[in-house]
Amino acid sequence: MSLSKPGFETHLRQAWADNNRKRIMEKPLTGHIREDKRPLTLKEYEKVGGYQSLKKILKGMTPQAVQTLVRESNLKGRGGAGFSTGMKWSFVPLDAPKPKYLIVNADEMEPGTFKDRLLLESTPHQLIEGMIVSAFAIQADQSFVFLRWAYKTAAGAITKAIQEAYEAGYLGKNILGSGFDLEMHLHTGVGRYMCGEETALLNSLEGKRAIPRAKPPFPQISGLFGRPTIVNNVETLCCIPHIINNGADWFQKLSLTNDAGTKLYGVSGKVKKPGLWELPMGTTMRELLEVHAGGMQDGLKFRGALPGGASTDFMVEEHLDVKMDYPSVAAVGSRLGTGTMIVLDDKTSVVGFVKNLIHFFAQESCGFCTPCREGLPWIEKVLHAIDQKVGKKGDIQMLENHTKLLGPGMTFCALAPGAMEPLQSALKYFRKDFEKYIKEQKEIKGVRTITA
């Protein structure tokens, strides 16, 4: 076969282009990412339609129109809470004097979650475009990328991309002659889970201790440096250019359910092919596990999974056909969260699994409010005791009480309630495992020590 044949080559190119276009349209966030994951340069990004949405809004859209379009698209925040992005923006007083801030929360530290990383490392311009458009929508003049400390590759990619965007006139004063100004800064954190909480992120960005703030007042009114501020997740902002380019209906139709758009789903744990895929919102857990992740490793059985990171409730076998969108997952008592599941198999100790998670949360507690600061280490010690088979009779009751005492409203922020989600659901679905461990210890003769 000779590639020099003129007709055939054109045909091939056409086919490739069509396929490419289809891929990009089906996978707007990741379809254009290179095989080798090298970040797209500005030129490469522009070739796949980059910065069109910016040009579009600057030519003829008002900030309100952008907000309306985003609200109509039914885009929900991809950081985990699933709040309507358009609605969130609408609380920013448009007439408030500058400075106003747009911040992207790229402090991806939820255990088991690695979705933003791909976007940050491989297509930084998509994020920057999304940020500029979003900043325009709320009339912010300053923007920050708050990046997880450990994402060194992403830091390099973003630094370069911001520089390119400035050079191309997409950032800075009077962007593309529109009169709209926006500065963008990269801020790398120092590696605290707490900084992923939007108000703690603001404190951290201000150079203060990363402790959360009380709401109200919400950041839209009193955010960074006391000014109106929006904090959005990376994946959320990456959706924005595509919504602007293709419309709300198109975005809605990407999904299999009422929750619009695509979703970056991930699977980790003892499956054959752990990974990350952009799929229509509402893809079932079973499809994720069996089709995309290739099923469980040989000899292991599926026992359950945390559907959206460490701070979500377990889902078990009976939930495999649940559509992975916000309301469907909530309906079975869990949260879609970040949409990146951690799979539990039958050979892994449930107690140890949960203890490991609680250890993480106890470590990452900022130490501001009592229940979280003191409760989590206590829970961790009890779980450790049970895991070491020196648990006591009342321990399960103690754990159960704590899942309520550290629940929403009891603590200052959502960290401890999040930490309670895997624990409370483990006690619900795998209670026998806990009981067995406590029972077993009675048979150990002569060993009766208290361990911390």
Place this chain on the structure above:
Amino acid sequence: MPTLYIDNKPYDISSGKNLLETCLTLGFDLPYFCWHPALGSVGACRQCAVKIYKDESDTKGRIVMSCMEPLTNNQRISINDIESKEFREMVIAWLMTNHPHDCAVCDEGGSCHLQDMTVMTGHNYRDYRFTKRTHKNQYLGPFINHEMNRCIQCYRCVRFYKDYAGGNDLDVFASRSNVYFGRAEDGVLESEFSGNLSEVCPTGVFTDKTLKEHYTRKWDLTMAPSVCQHCSLGCNIIGGERYGELRMIANRYHGEVNGYFICDRGRFGYEFVNAETRIKQPLLNGQVVDRTKVLTEISKSLKRAKVIGIGSPRASLQSNFALKALVGEEHFYHGVSDNEHDLAELAIKILKDGPARTPSMKEVEKADAVFILGEDLTNTAPMLALAVRQAVKQQPMEEVAKANIPQWHDAASRELMQENKGPLFIATICTTKLDDVAEKTYHAAPDDIARLGFAVAHLIDPAVSDAGNLSNELNELAKQIADKLLNAKNPVIISGASCESRSVMKAAANIAWALHQKNKKAGLVLTMPECNSIGLAMMGGARLNAAFNAVLNGHADTVIVMENDLYRHGTAVLVDEFLKRCKTVIVLDHSTHATTKKSHFVIPAGTFAESDGIIVNNEGRAQRYFQIYESTDVIQESWRWLLSMGTNSGNARMSHWKNFEDITKAIAIDETLLNGVDTVSLSPEFRMAGGQRIPRAPHRYSGRTAMLANINVSEPKPPEDSDSPLSYTMEGSRELPPSSAIPFFWSPGWNSVQSVNKYQEEVGAGLRGGDPGLRLLEPPATTTAEYFSGVPEAFKQSAGHLLIVALHHIFGSDQLSAQSKSVVQRVPKPYVMISISDAKNLNVQEGGLLNFEVEKQAYSLPVQISAEMPIGVAGIPYGLTSRSELPAWGVLKK
């Protein structure tokens, strides 16, 4: 009036508070830790949880933190709801997981908020079975002891120390269950308000180290309401005694004066009372004699003698009045330098005749623009500096209100305010510790400070004489200050006596008066050198140099010096000569000093702790302090000694004054300016319900029958108080005493100082029955006061000379507190501070000696160089070097 339903019962409430404050005001015992009435809410400890219901039909409700919840009308909450109770108990259980449970050896034990809250929540059984985390403690200086293991992480310490008092060497470190409150490294806490940590901390992490030195359980102290003697502000304090020793000073809440806090000079300066330098017996020519003998001998000496009396700005009205009555009005002299005498008289004239009212410290906190002239407040009137630090938040707080953030929501307020500050301008000789919150500072010689003040006043009202010939830069500053003051709602001008310039004080008055001319209700605060400077000046009396002249010119030959070291107020050469020329020198004082050493008679006077008295603070507020304990029968108030002398020498009037009330009534009659001063004090006849006295000791007081058993197994009869309705024991009424006579704060279930809530009209407001004291200086209804003229010439350097001025130190400049052993460690070494340029010209290095002479008084002091010292001016520490009338030219010597 809005209604709040608590457990289905309706309560009338006042708005503007949060749920916690409201519940406490209503008398409910709702536990809390991180909230503090002066610091506001942050929602950290989660202790004050209650259930809140949407409406009548809501039976489920949700748990909220009452300190973070604003009030709404017809709100329904439950305190007794079982879930909230369990949660509150659990918060204690969590806090206790790492607490050392060392109450028995903890200084806080028995007056510990954590203990109280633990009992209140009913947390009795410990379920936690694992190890505790431990911390290392730090050395924090002579005042505060650190025991981090007791910490329950309420964050109050850093919120007070950093956010409220502006300190920057105490912080919270690390995170999770390992947070640590302390300094970056061991070292003396730098803040002048560090002592408040011992009251702000709800448990025994930060405790009073001086109390630890002679520790007594707080319930074992005999306590009385007192007034701080260490500056002119008159902060209310509680003193506690055991075994004839003053053991502790604590804050006594006063809604208008000091609120919840006092400064470290006030808290830790008390130990002069227990010092070796105390005069404990009457001395006749250096020999101990008994009371009868000394009084007889004094009577002999006074007969046919030409007697003059020198009073004291640190002695009570009663003592000064008794001296005046004994020697006669025309022979009564003020024991202060002539300059200070004139400044005090000027201050009274300004406040009495002018239109500007002098605000309380509480009102200063609410000022939205402040201009300070000549005062280094942190060192001359520390608590006023703390009030100014709050005042700079006033303008930014308006933005907070606009954003619908309630004022008590401390965290959200600070997030919105960020570093924004309201206008504060400071014109002083050198840097001050308030400069960090000032919009602009100006460092200059006193005359130049006055000139800036005149210029500002002139800009506000052109009728004020203009300073003229100001540099452009200074003109701009004057304009900026005038603008900001005119744009404020409650501007306050602060000046005082510390730079010893009448021009500065007059300039300050002119500004306040000019603002009044423009219909601004400007306040004017004038600080004074001593606790009763104003009271003394209100009594009339001649200048000190006139006293010297009276003796040197032969008009007098005998002097009674009361509670005064003349060497602190007059030039040494002159005082030497004066004392030498007196036939008889009688000194009444409680501590030895240069003057007692040169006197024929030394009479042991009581300190404030052993005395009853009234003093008048800089605000013109007359305040009563009570004897905390009777020490020995020869240590008595000066006024009591003087009454005996008067009676012995046949002074008919004085012989009728038998007790405190008699003499106070006489003052009210005789002294026009002190009219009404007798109403400040409860009559000794006053009794609580059931005819009971107010006990000085808490009912838990222990060991009474045993504590002196090593001397005599029979318990001695407790002394009887003829001067007040207080008893010296725990016997007496358990009811809330009148606000002027609160010996200690206690309420069932509230053993810590947090019980103060129960004594207030409303949490954080005034004391029930009104804050004590009587303001004697109010502006006249119509004023005829005219602006001061006489703008001083701009300061000019003089070759071979430096203008010597006094610089003040919170630790050291006050005579009495500087003798306390903890304070001694903080007193700076004598120095002379000069500018970089002068140091260069004089060719001296930091630490090198500079020799100069002021009015023949020779000085040789190590040099400190400051970039902010005005050129041609040199500062020496007030009270730490020989005395000269300052400011004065120093002649440089080789």
